[in-house]
Amino acid sequence: MTVMQPTDLASRIIPQEALVPRESRLADRIQQCKAEGRPALIGYLPAGFPTVEESIEAAVELGNNGADIIEIGIPYSDPVMDGAVIQHATTTALGNGFRVADAFTVVQAIVTRTNSVPIVMTYWNPVMQRGVDRFAQELAEAGGAGIITPDLIPDEAADWFAASVKYGLDRIFLVAPSSTRERMEMTVQASSGFIYAVSVMGVTGARDSVSDAARSVVERTRAAGGTNVCVGLGVSKRAHVEEIGAYADGVIVGTALVKALADGGPRAVGELAAELAGRN
Numbered sequence: 037m038t039v040m041q042p043t044d045l046a047s048r049i050i051p052q053e054a055l056v057p058r059e060s061r062l063a064d065r066i067q068q069c070k071a072e073g074r075p076a077l078i079g080y081l082p083a084g085f086p087t088v089e090e091s092i093e094a095a096v097e098l099g100n101n102g103a104d105i106i107e108i109g110i111p112y113s114d115p116v117m118d119g120a121v122i123q124h125a126t127t128t129a130l131g132n133g134f135r136v137a138d139a140f141t142v143v144q145a146i147v148t149r150t151n152s153v154p155i156v157m158t159y160w161n162p163v164m165q166r167g168v169d170r171f172a173q174e175l176a177e178a179g180g181a182g183i184i185t186p187d188l189i190p191d192e193a194a195d196w197f198a199a200s201v202k203y204g205l206d207r208i209f210l211v212a213p214s215s216t217r218e219r220m221e222m223t224v225q226a227s228s229g230f231i232y233a234v235s236v237m238g239v240t241g242a243r244d245s246v247s248d249a250a251r252s253v254v255e256r257t258r259a260a261g262g263t264n265v266c267v268g269l270g271v272s273k274r275a276h277v278e279e280i281g282a283y284a285d286g287v288i289v290g291t292a293l294v295k296a297l298a299d300g301g302p303r304a305v306g307e308l309a310a311e312l313a314g315r316n
Contacts, residue, residue: 046222049190054197054207055225061153061181062206062229065104066264066285075281077102077313078266080157080290081297081305082109083142084134085125091138092145094297097306099150102313105286106150107184108142110158121291125298136166140178147179155208155229157184163196172199182206182229190226200228208232211257213249220260230264230286233257254284277312 069076079098083091099106111126111134139156146154156175163171163183175183182205188196190209200207206229211220213234224231235250250267257265266286271277273292280287289312296304310316 046190046225049222050226051194051197051201053201054228058204058228060206060229062105062155062208063264065153066230066266069104070285075277075284076104076266076286077277077309078105078107078268078286078288079103079293079309079312080107080109080268080288081293082111082122082125082129083139084111084129084132085294085297086128087132088134088138088141090297090302091129092142093302094305095142095146095154096149097302098293098309099146099152101306101309102315103152103309106146106152106154107157107288107290108139108146108154110136110139110156110162112159112162114159114161119291121295121298125294136162136171137174140174140180143175143178143180153181154179155182155184155206156180157186160185160188168195168199169202172196172203172205176203176205180205182208184208184210184232186210186232190222193226197226206230210234211253211262213253215253215256217256217260220256220262224257224260224262227262230266231257231262232288233265233267233284235267235269250280251283274311274314277314 066076081091081094081098085091095106111129143154146152207227208229209223209227210232211223233253235253254265264285266288267280267284268288271287271289277287293305293308296308
């Protein structure tokens with residue numbers, strides 16, 4: 037295997053062992069989708085909403101109706117990136133007694149009952165509170181492939197680099213319209229599996245149209261060396277999937293799926309997933 041040559045900034049932050057290429061279920065699934073001539077469909081649902089059991093069934097419906105990758109969100113009391121729909125869902129889950137261990141139960145169900153690749157999306161404080169090594173080990177044992185960390189930057193991720201290498205987990209960091217070229221390059225090198233390209237500056241939420249910045253962020257991420265670039269924030273319908281899929285490697289849908297779950301239960305999640313995947 038070859039080792040990536042880090043930029044000056046990256047060389048001061050990313051340990052050499054984290055740059056060694058390795059097998060990645062996320063990267064493999066995205067490559068499979070590319071071979072089929074389509075973007076990967078990535079769906080987000082919070083664990084424990086409205087109950088743990090219903091969140092499991094919703095995730096299974098999502099996986100069995102077209103989602104290639106499933107993000108399981110860990111409810112958190114200070115969700116700075118989440119819009120009103122997801123905030124309501126996570127607050128409900130916390131009020132109903134959600135515990136971090138429940139997320140691993142949902143991940144395990146996805147592995148055993150679907151062909152989707154599960155990952156966790158979480159703010160960093162719950163990981164720190166549980167212990168980074170312990171969290172990573174439990175996620176790996178449940179069958180999870182990695183973690184999206186919206187409020188963790190590579191500069192502060194030393195413990196996560198070590199745990200991700202130890203347990204074979206992918207690190208999904210975020211890039212945004214405001215990211216500088218140097219920051220883009222460093223984030224690309226710190227990431228594995230895929231890079232999460234935020235299409236708007238703001239919180240999550242379904243929108244009528246995709247931000248004009250989305251294509252630019254993808255192009256800039258590719259120019260910085262990114263290979264698997266997936267776009268999130270604002271995606272809510274099949275037309276968005278097709279539009280973004282013309283230039284990105286994956287399309288991330290969150291708020292629309294959470295709203296479907298709130299309004300119609302797990303079956304509604306499956307119906308929307310099939311629509312987003314172009315199955316109906």
